[in-house]
Amino acid sequence: MAATASHDAEVDALLDTLFRVHHYDFRAYSRVSLRRRLAAAVERLGYADLAALHAHVARDGTVFNRLLGFLTVQVSEMFRDPHYFLALRESVVPLLSTYPSLRVWVAGCSSGEEAYSLAILLHEEGLLERTMIYATDINPVALEKAAAGIYPVEAMRAYTTNYQQAGGKASLSDYYTAAYDNAVMSRPMRERITFADHSLATDTVFAEVHLVSCRNVLIYFDAKLQAHALGLFADALCRRGFLGLGARESVRFTAGGDRFADFAREDRIFRKVA
């Protein structure tokens, strides 16, 4: 359709600017989601159309930062999909505990809820002391929030059910200090996590890890970038290392997916086989 084709050309031009001027590469993101996110940004930032947004983004860093918020926004929740964390606890942890030291990579960590969830789980299983969690994202604002480890206390209360369903052994409130309306994650949880800027599109592998958790990130990539990211995970993982994906993600339709085998099929946990 002609309207869509011309709109696609405008999207291409904007993505080129983001890459050339700001060094952020969204060119291989899933087009259908990107179009919707850009439409939301145009509307919520108050521009007449994509071209007007483009003109401002090219020369205004603050507009770029706000746009970045729309392009990288992700739902983030402690112990989201509790069954995933329960499966990690019951099926993966016994195998991880055989290693003398552990490295975990949370790829696309957004504002950090999942990294802290894993830290709590590993703490309760007695593994946190010998674990380093690398939590990476491309959004500096989200990373800053994640490293601060401060969340609305109301939200934390809402995560309690998730935590219990995920096999939590204590009380979620043991892991944060409430101060007014905020919950601050406790120091032992924060100390084991390194938050860092890393792009699955343009950066390389930085460490050998035993577990990669990358949930609901690959769905925003096109098939080629998805295959690329899956390749990064396979290269980063140790022999027989684990990969956890989102509740409805699979490696089935991705090139290179055969480097992984189902481990806990229903819970979307895979194991590197090649």
Place this chain on the structure above:
Amino acid sequence: MAAHPPLRALAIGGSAGGLDALTQILPHLPARAPLAVFVVLHVRRQRPSILADIVASHCGMEVHEAEDKEPVRAGVVYVAPPDYHLLIADGPSIALSVDDAIHFSRPSIDALFETAAEQYGPALAGIVLSGANADGAAGLAAIERQGGRVFVQEPATAQAREMVEAAAAATRAATIAPPAALGPAIVALMTGTAA
């Protein structure tokens, strides 16, 4: 009226009372129906998700929960997984997203309808069923704008009228019919026997 191309896809959305209406429509579709069907029903987040199983028990077509990047095939009913938006991408193929809820809903009927309309244009039909919010109205209007055929469940037969009334108001020429008549109407479009 301009001649329509053969129907290649059907998108159905509903909320409260929508499942009941859906199970009256799908039995009409033959096992080897030459079109893809996409279903968004607002249901509570649950695991394991039983929606696809319920739909399958009322339908001769193959039914499964949509998976990200899955190529769309004719003869299959794709059900949106709870808590994900179901979008139709180039190919056509399935794209899932966990972007913000729209009309407090994820999956969103509007998101499915709008993206399916972009892919299929006039070869798409959309149906809005019973529900208690306005999701689906903007999407059905998008399907109509792209030349697709649009249907709305007769409000008197809907458990909750808000969704169907909003959809009827947002479109210019939606066919409004009870669930029992919607299945045969789709079959007529599919086989080229529509009036």
